[in-house]
Amino acid sequence: xxxxxxxxxxxxxxxxxxxxxxxxxxxxxxxxxxxxxxxxVNNIKRLRCSxxxxxxxxxxxxxxxxxxxxxxxxxxxxxILEWGKVTVSWWSHKIKGLHKNDFIAAAKTDSIYxx
Numbered sequence: 001x002x003x004x005x006x007x008x009x010x011x012x013x014x015x016x017x018x019x020x021x022x023x024x025x026x027x028x029x030x031x032x033x034x035x036x037x038x039x040x041v042n043n044i045k046r047l048r049c050s051x052x053x054x055x056x057x058x059x060x061x062x063x064x065x066x067x068x069x070x071x072x073x074x075x076x077x078x079x080i081l082e083w084g085k086v087t088v089s090w091w092s093h094k095i096k097g098l099h100k101n102d103f104i105a106a107a108k109t110d111s112i113y114x115x
Contacts, residue, residue, distance in 0.1 A: 053082035
């Protein structure tokens with residue numbers, strides 16, 4: 001695994017036979033995105049995090065920024081917009097689980113929220 005911070009990486013093209021991250025890789029990468037939880041949906045691991053906002057339009061603005069980043073990385077999350085909260089989930093659809101791309105995108109999502 002590349003020792004650079006996740007935020008300094010870019011997503012790579014993910015193909016159907018790309019490897020899932022290993023348990024050891026998860027242990028190494030997860031500390032860089034501490035607010036994110038790993039969940040299981042229909043036996044597929046995902047990263048999920050909720051972000052708080054004081055107004056609906058603030059959340060919508062965040063969604064737009066995450067969508068623009070996702071488009072530039074060619075990696076797209078599930079985003080749920082509610083009043084006061086946006087929940088983002090990353091996983092790699094082609095390989096039905098977690099790839100390093102998901103951790104990179106989660107770190108970039110955190111950066112967008114921090115700005």
